[in-house]
Amino acid sequence: EPEVTQTPSHQVTQMGQEVILRCVPISNHLYFYWYRQILGQKVEFLVSFYNNEISEKSEIFDDQFSVERPDGSNFTLKIRSTKLEDSAMYFCASSERDRNQPQHFGDGTRLSIL
């Protein structure tokens, strides 16, 4: 069964550095998302992306964050000037033709900011 893949599985970075989290969505999916989950808390929406542009972003997704689909397969989340509070699990998800189709999540990248 096709799946969403995320790399790296764990990223440790010094505060103030930039990180890029990578995702390969399921190949025939058209809608892409990033979520984050701080340890022990709920999953929080960051951004949705369709047709090479952001559809919606949350209040969390400020100028520190950006997303890109650099080619036909990858979907990246860049976090600039990382802060301690950016430490979380970041999940990429994708869904098929309809925005209300089930979202398939990757295994996540655990980001640890030191």
Next chain:
Amino acid sequence: GQSLEQPSEVTAVEGAIVQINCTYQTSGFYGLSWYQQHDGGAPTFLSYNALDGLEETGRFSSFLSRSDSYGYLLLQELQMKDSASYFCAVSGSSGNTGKLIFGQGTTLQVKP
């Protein structure tokens, strides 16, 4: 504001039936989904309700009442592997962008 309420913890024994409730308050609504998460891993889609009524998928069923802003997930014939966190999530809270708003999650512990 937008919020989803679900119990924080539920405990049940193997073979039993358990119901996890979810009430929501959002500015828009297309549907209610349920996701399972084991040990902080990938949330896995279980069920989706856009219309009132019951959706059944094997041992799992989900119910929605739009007029009551309420839904539940029903797990039957519980197995030890069902021990996990279960999240309800609303789509359509702010237009049709696919954004999901998740509840805080319910930790289900299944005991022998």
